[in-house]
Amino acid sequence: MNRAEKAALQLRAVDVLRMLKETRTYDELAETTGLPAGDLNRYVNGHVLPGTERARDVVEELGHEALSGELEARIRVDDEGYVDNSAAVFDQPFLDLVAPVVANGFDFERPDVVLTAATDGITLAASLASYYGTRCVYAKKRKETAVEEFIEARERLQSGIELTYYLPESAIDDGDAVLVVDDLIRSGETQELLLDIVETADADAAGVFALIAAGEEGMQRAREQTDAPVGALTTVY
Numbered sequence: 001m002n003r004a005e006k007a008a009l010q011l012r013a014v015d016v017l018r019m020l021k022e023t024r025t026y027d028e029l030a031e032t033t034g035l036p037a038g039d040l041n042r043y044v045n046g047h048v049l050p051g052t053e054r055a056r057d058v059v060e061e062l063g064h065e066a067l068s069g070e071l072e073a074r075i076r077v078d079d080e081g082y083v084d085n086s087a088a089v090f091d092q093p094f095l096d097l098v099a100p101v102v103a104n105g106f107d108f109e110r111p112d113v114v115l116t117a118a119t120d121g122i123t124l125a126a127s128l129a130s131y132y133g134t135r136c137v138y139a140k141k142r143k144e145t146a147v148e149e150f151i152e153a154r155e156r157l158q159s160g161i162e163l164t165y166y167l168p169e170s171a172i173d174d175g176d177a178v179l180v181v182d183d184l185i186r187s188g189e190t191q192e193l194l195l196d197i198v199e200t201a202d203a204d205a206a207g208v209f210a211l212i213a214a215g216e217e218g219m220q221r222a223r224e225q226t227d228a229p230v231g232a233l234t235t236v237y
């Protein structure tokens with residue numbers, strides 16, 4: 001971790017503690033975290049920053065659990081198993097808390113680019129890209145105007161419909177480490193297309209991440225396609 005990442009981690013730990021503090025007293029927060037109430041008070045009030053190790057523990061362990069809980073509280077699954085996650089993907093401050101937890105808790109290689117597919121993954125990808133200080137790029141189902149060269153990935157879906165995603169060729173360089181992210185992974189079809197784009201670009205996958213895994217199928221499919229870590233913050237059904 002470089003100095004800027006350490007500072008970002010310390011600030012994110014404060015964000016996580018502030019989130020937890022909203023529903024707890026300092027004594028309860030001390031119990032949850034195992035840290036002294038006096039220190040917590042100074043962190044939450046912004047007078048002192050937690051050291052790097054403490055910050056890492058807060059973000060990786062507490063953050064992960066707390067954010068999975070927050071995410072679960074924000075999503076609704078309908079009778080047919082479809083997920084309404086608008087309360088998560090429309091909430092940029094929430095996603096800004098997710099980014100350091102993802103960056104520190106999933107063994108992903110440090111990416112040069114964060115890649116998603118338009119549209120619902122974009123806010124998450126933007127948070128992650130901002131945390132890592134990298135580009136955020138997204139493939140679309142149509143060719144953007146005035147771009148001359150595209151990387152294309154085409155697939156026939158389970159439904160029989162052919163789907164093509166297009167990414168401007170300049171978005172990913174040879175040898176880039178690319179973190180593939182999306183709000184939701186279910187069949188794994190979108191992730192497969194995005195991983196195809198990474199391969200066509202002669203780049204390397206740094207990992208595959210989704211906020212929500214709807215079942216295990218998509219995660220499994222992604223694992224078959226890449227050796228990079230594949231993870232989700234929460235799994236429904």
Ligand SMILES: Nc1ncnc2[nH]cnc12
Nearest residue numbers: 081082083084184186214
């Ligand atoms: N919102 C959603 N819920 C469940 N499966 C999906 N596949 C694509 N979008 C989905």
